[in-house]
Amino acid sequence: MSENKLESKITKIYLFTRYERFWHWLQVAMIFTLIITGLEIHDLFGFLGFEKAVATHNTIGISWLIAFGIFVFWVFTTGEWRQYIPTEKKMMAVIRYYSYGIFKGESHPFPTRREAKHNPVQRLAYLALATLLLPLQMLTGFLYWSYNSWEAWGLNFLTLKEVAAVHMAGAFAIASFIIVHVYMTTTGHTVFAHIKAMITGWEEVETEEDVNGWDQRTH
Amino acid sequence: MLQSIFRGLSGNRRHRVVACLVAGVLLLPLTAASSATVSEKKEPGRQIADMVTKQRYFWDTVDHSKLKELQQVFTSGEQITDACLSCHTDADQQLKKTFHWTWTDPNSPEKNRRGKAQYSVNNFCLSTNAMHDHHCSECHIGWAGKGKAAAIDCLRCHGQKKFNFEEAFEDYEAFSTSGDEDDREMANEAQSEIQEAAQAVGRPTRRNCGSCHFSGGGGDGVKHGDLDSSMTTPHKSLDVHMGMDGQNFECVRCHTTIRHNVAGRFYATPAASQRESLIENDLSQKIMCESCHSAQPHKVGSKMNDHTDTVSCQTCHIPSVARVLPVQMWWDWSKAGKMKDGKPYEVKGPYDRLTYASTKGDTRWGKNVPPEYYWYSGSLSGPTLKDSIDPTQTIRLAWPVGSRKDKNARIFPFHVHRGQQPYDIERNKLLAPLLSGENGFWTTFDWKDAISRGQKFLDLPFSGKYGFVRTEYVFPSTHMVAPKDQALACAECHTRPKSRLANLTGFYMPGRDRIKVLDLAGWVLLFGSLCGVMLHGLGRFISNGKGRKG
Numbered sequence: 001m002s003e004n005k006l007e008s009k010i011t012k013i014y015l016f017t018r019y020e021r022f023w024h025w026l027q028v029a030m031i032f033t034l035i036i037t038g039l040e041i042h043d044l045f046g047f048l049g050f051e052k053a054v055a056t057h058n059t060i061g062i063s064w065l066i067a068f069g070i071f072v073f074w075v076f077t078t079g080e081w082r083q084y085i086p087t088e089k090k091m092m093a094v095i096r097y098y099s100y101g102i103f104k105g106e107s108h109p110f111p112t113r114r115e116a117k118h119n120p121v122q123r124l125a126y127l128a129l130a131t132l133l134l135p136l137q138m139l140t141g142f143l144y145w146s147y148n149s150w151e152a153w154g155l156n157f158l159t160l161k162e163v164a165a166v167h168m169a170g171a172f173a174i175a176s177f178i179i180v181h182v183y184m185t186t187t188g189h190t191v192f193a194h195i196k197a198m199i200t201g202w203e204e205v206e207t208e209e210d211v212n213g214w215d216q217r218t219h
Numbered sequence: 220m221l222q223s224i225f226r227g228l229s230g231n232r233r234h235r236v237v238a239c240l241v242a243g244v245l246l247l248p249l250t251a252a253s254s255a256t257v258s259e260k261k262e263p264g265r266q267i268a269d270m271v272t273k274q275r276y277f278w279d280t281v282d283h284s285k286l287k288e289l290q291q292v293f294t295s296g297e298q299i300t301d302a303c304l305s306c307h308t309d310a311d312q313q314l315k316k317t318f319h320w321t322w323t324d325p326n327s328p329e330k331n332r333r334g335k336a337q338y339s340v341n342n343f344c345l346s347t348n349a350m351h352d353h354h355c356s357e358c359h360i361g362w363a364g365k366g367k368a369a370a371i372d373c374l375r376c377h378g379q380k381k382f383n384f385e386e387a388f389e390d391y392e393a394f395s396t397s398g399d400e401d402d403r404e405m406a407n408e409a410q411s412e413i414q415e416a417a418q419a420v421g422r423p424t425r426r427n428c429g430s431c432h433f434s435g436g437g438g439d440g441v442k443h444g445d446l447d448s449s450m451t452t453p454h455k456s457l458d459v460h461m462g463m464d465g466q467n468f469e470c471v472r473c474h475t476t477i478r479h480n481v482a483g484r485f486y487a488t489p490a491a492s493q494r495e496s497l498i499e500n501d502l503s504q505k506i507m508c509e510s511c512h513s514a515q516p517h518k519v520g521s522k523m524n525d526h527t528d529t530v531s532c533q534t535c536h537i538p539s540v541a542r543v544l545p546v547q548m549w550w551d552w553s554k555a556g557k558m559k560d561g562k563p564y565e566v567k568g569p570y571d572r573l574t575y576a577s578t579k580g581d582t583r584w585g586k587n588v589p590p591e592y593y594w595y596s597g598s599l600s601g602p603t604l605k606d607s608i609d610p611t612q613t614i615r616l617a618w619p620v621g622s623r624k625d626k627n628a629r630i631f632p633f634h635v636h637r638g639q640q641p642y643d644i645e646r647n648k649l650l651a652p653l654l655s656g657e658n659g660f661w662t663t664f665d666w667k668d669a670i671s672r673g674q675k676f677l678d679l680p681f682s683g684k685y686g687f688v689r690t691e692y693v694f695p696s697t698h699m700v701a702p703k704d705q706a707l708a709c710a711e712c713h714t715r716p717k718s719r720l721a722n723l724t725g726f727y728m729p730g731r732d733r734i735k736v737l738d739l740a741g742w743v744l745l746f747g748s749l750c751g752v753m754l755h756g757l758g759r760f761i762s763n764g765k766g767r768k769g
Binding site: 041042043046049050051054055098102103104105147148159160161164165168169171172173175176179180183186187 | 522525528708709710713714715726727729730731732733734737738740741742744745747748749751752755756758759762763
């Protein structure tokens with residue numbers, strides 16, 4: 001541990017509300033199930049059997065779609081959407097921290113606060129995930145699922161191969177996100193600090209220093 | 220209130236409650252699925268069908284044994300037919316218009332007629348030589364294998380007694396003219412047996428139809444794969460409709476018959492012109508699965524119902540053919556004619572079937588044969604003896620017509636019989652040697668002579684030079700429908716590389732298909748991500764260690 005860290009003070013802040021934590025772990029379970037059944041449908045291994053794998057994948061997929069709708073409602077009604085507005089301020093500092101400072105034992109350039117629970121890189125990553133990757137995956141999944149109605153819906157210009165390709169590419173992208181995401185949880189002041197926060201809601205933060213108001217709206 | 224209860228819980232307990240909530244939500248679909256498996260009730264349609272068919276009263280009002288017309292002395296088959304026609308006045312006129320009598324596809328072009336009596340050729344006994352091959356005519360419904368020259372043999376399809384009329388007539392003739400009283404007694408006995416057999420008439424049974432259709436190609440199970448003598452008294456596991464321990468369907472239950480015209484496909488003419496169920500049209504024929512089961516036969520919401528626009532019922536419900544008796548897979552005529560000690564011989568192989576006969580050549584047999592799958596609109600096509608062929612290719616003598624783009628076509632299972640057979644090297648056309656009889660190949664073992672005789676009957680030329688060409692002939696597998704628990708599992712097709720549908724291309728099928736480049740890129744991305752975070756972690760571990768030292 002560097003001297004910097006030893007000096008810092010640990011304070012607890014309530015970062016993730018009950019619904020947020022529930023939504024997070026529900027998504028964990030759903031995405032995990034979807035990846036396992038999806039890969040089985042892609043004939044990588046036998047586990048549930050094709051028929052059950054498809055049924056499970058479809059049920060969970062549609063449930064996810066509905067649950068995501070509730071999440072979107074939550075994000076907008078609680079104003080939590082502000083947490084996902086991208087900013088370039090301190091962005092370079094965060095990138096520099098993870099690619100350099102972290103090895104030197106420097107402290108994080110952006111300590112977490114209740115009003116700004118995600119750092120600029122997280123904001124961008126989660127925004128892209130929630131507005132692009134996951135919706136794309138849900139859209140292609142829904143199309144895949146509704147294949148037999150394409151003709152009635154006038155979607156005959158689509159081919160299953162194209163939809164399947166985008167869906168598969170999306171799955172790989174999400175899986176890649178998960179690898180990095182899970183790894184990043186270990187970069188807190190202890191290895192399990194972030195995971196603990198997502199379970200209890202309480203994040204242990206090292207300092208409460210002024211961060212120059214980078215997250216304040218400018219107007 | 221809930222919130223206060225929740226707050227009141229200790230940290231540990233809170234986690235447990237959250238875990239239960241998550242588990243509950245995840246288990247929702249499972250409980251929904253289990254409630255769907257309620258006790259199986261019979262559908263209303265099936266209940267009515269059972270009411271009609273399980274009580275076995277037919278609308279027969281005639282006891283044929285009481286008819287004077289059938290109590291007379293019969294000395295020939297023709298006389299029995301006359302007796303039948305004395306009441307059933309229009310039967311022969313009706314019958315003679317049907318495919319069963321003409322052996323001619325009326326929908327084929329006039330100059331190149333298809334049918335056994337015409338220019339069609341298969342890779343079994345090749346051709347009937349315009350019905351001049353006596354052996355082939357044994358299955359024609361005229362009396363005594365005399366073909367269309369004879370009177371119709373009503374009893375071939377309606378006789379309910381297994382009886383050899385030819386023998387009985389010979390016996391009667393021999394004994395009745397004798398002066399000896401014992402002989403005359405024998406004659407009377409033969410005559411009463413003939414009368415009894417003639418009086419035992421009814422709707423055609425599996426045995427009637429099977430007497431020809433189970434031994435097409437010259438023996439039991441040679442041809443179809445889904446039709447052989449095991450279907451005379453089938454168990455439910457062999458055919459879920461015809462099984463005697465189940466529904467006990469006769470052939471005519473589905474091959475509905477109007478004025479002696481039996482529903483079914485022949486050559487390029489499909490069995491039905493459109494797909495409709497009896498719910499849509501109660502007068503339509505029952506020849507298709509859809510007729511009774513409709514196009515949505517599975518439980519509401521079942522993914523299987525989404526398949527019926529592209530996959531035939533037979534594809535999943537006939538996992539294999541020849542499940543009791545073997546079916547012939549291969550017939551190589553080029554090997555025929557070999558002699559042992561100057562004499563023709565035979566070799567028996569597996570399943571107690573011949574693998575070689577001097578008369579026929581090499582044959583191979585199979586059991587529990589998985590079908591091959593092709594797009595099929597209900598029509599088969601192939602060259603006749605008049606059509607030119609390309610001998611460098613395998614000739615598809617009967618091949619399913621259809622493609623993915625054809626709305627009427629479905630993926631359908633086929634038994635495919637392959638072999639080699641003679642063709643004219645100079646004319647590039649298939650040949651029809653005469654096989655049976657004193658001048659046939661089976662007696663003379665002289666290809667050239669047998670071919671010129673056979674071709675002459677058909678009024679077709681022969682250059683004198685023959686060779687052998689590979690051919691294949693398909694039979695749509697539609698009988699031997701297995702009970703539903705033996706239907707194909709999804710992964711029989713949705714898999715790679717051994718998908719049952721591996722040969723069908725031009726569409727993407729989950730589980731069978733993948734985009735290799737995409738998958739490779741995906742795995743590289745995942746592997747790269749994993750390596751990246753591991754290196755990053757390793758870096759943290761090492762540098763932090765150094766930091767501590769400093």
